[in-house]
Amino acid sequence: MDKKSQQPKNPADKKIRRRRKEARPGEIIEAGLQEFAERGFASARIEDVAARAGIAKGTVYRYFENKEALFEAAVRSRVIPIFDQLTIMIDTYPGTAEELLRILFKTIYQKLITPDVRILMRLIIAEGARFPQITEFYYQEAISKGQKILRKIVERGIENGEFRQGPVSAEPMVLVAPGIMAAIWKMTFDAHYPLDLNRFLEAHIDLVFNGLKQS
Amino acid sequence: MDKKSQQPKNPADKKIRRRRKEARPGEIIEAGLQEFAERGFASARIEDVAARAGIAKGTVYRYFENKEALFEAAVRSRVIPIFDQLTIMIDTYPGTAEELLRILFKTIYQKLITPDVRILMRLIIAEGARFPQITEFYYQEAISKGQKILRKIVERGIENGEFRQGPVSAEPMVLVAPGIMAAIWKMTFDAHYPLDLNRFLEAHIDLVFNGLKQS
DNA sequence: TGTATTAATGACCCAGAAGTCATTAATAGT
DNA sequence: ACTATTAATGACTTCTGGGTCATTAATACA
Secondary structure, three states, X not given: OOOOOOOOOXXXXXXXXXXXXXXXXXXXXXXXXXXXXXXHHHHOOHHHHHHHHOOOHHHHHHHOOOHHHHHHHHHHHOOOOHHHHHHHHHHHOOOOHHHHHHHHHHHHHHHHOOHXXXXXXXXXXXXXXXXXXXXXXXXXXHHHHHHHHHHHHHHHHHHOOOEOOOHHHHOHHHHOHHHHHHHHHHHHXXXXXXXXXXXXXXXXXXXXHHOOEOO | OOOOXXXXXXXXXXXXXXXXXXXXXXXXXXXHHHXXXXXXXXXXXXXXXXXXXXXXXXXXHHHOOOHHHHHHHHHHHOOOOHHHHHHHHHHHOOOOHHHHHXXXXXXXXXXXXXXXXXXXXXXXXXXXXXXHHHHHHHHHHHHHHHHHHHHHHHHHHHHOOOEOOOHXXXXXXXXXXXXXXXXXXXXXXXXXXXXXXXXXXXXXXXXXXXXXXXX
């Protein structure tokens, strides 16, 4: 496909091999992630990964035991530090719980619904059943942290009288569900029936803070 | 695996072949759906499908051109008539829009989050990119109908003063998002971190009708 | 500049699975 | 009962793609 036309040094730049021990793993992981996302684990071909990384097939195996090892490394490499940043912010944020929740929602729509993260979600949903360690890892590194953040914000809101105690505060994941749904939509039907993320975020916030009912 | 021990007629019931032209397609589809759900399209083996259906591999090909054709047939066979039933009910239902929405939510949690439907969702998410016709079909037959129902209920609620007009009513999918999220959770993290569907449904309803805020 | 080290290569091997088809045998019709 | 029809079979062919390893050549170091 794209023929490594990055630095066309000489006209016949066919096979000037380069030794780049340090840079390879990252490049292979990046290429692998793309291929796995496009084709799924089973259909992704190591030869294509290699081509994408600009190396020969055998080179992949100098850095990763086998296809599974590459898959695991690829998924792990992408679990994002978003939540860690947020955790710190929450404890120091001076404003109201409502403001914090709004920030969290916006962050979800900006950071979590990017193509990069959607790739991960798709892989977890599609291949998770066959890679339980990865599912577990992803839960520990991302989901559980997100849950903690949510709980903290909701508790804070209850303590200072902003939020109600009740079924919602007992199951705070309902609050972010629209964000998850938006991500799913983007990776399935969006090509045919595009979703306006801004409008959806607005609806999401409106639902959470104002409810559906006439007041 | 399970060695067809259904009707152990005689001790050596090895290969008494039966001719059942009419029953085969359905049985093969059912078997295919199971295999595709467990392994994904690429990893599912036709021989396993055949074994599961209690026939030889070649027989599968007497009824389906190839693996893809079987996959399409399998997914199509399962698009559920839930929404059609609901559509009729809505126009004749005498109660309030709130009652209708509650019924819709309960139906989602009872019908849509069953293993059978989750299988479909997983396949659409996992394989949809490579089978655009299937995604399109699924959208037309299920999603768009669900959207219509939602819109109808919300409009009715607005007309009779139950619901507010605003961002939520403009993007009513936010209202069912927790249901979708629950389905996703069930197919990914539920084994490790089980979700209590009843409690979640309660939270969902509480969010939609009461919002999060202290009133 | 010569040599040792080792990163990189890609032809090759081979397991596994899709799809074929000549053969077998269940059933319908007479 | 006999026979024609065709559903069902599974050994076989073919191809794809994971993984190997002897060979090549880039780089470090003397």
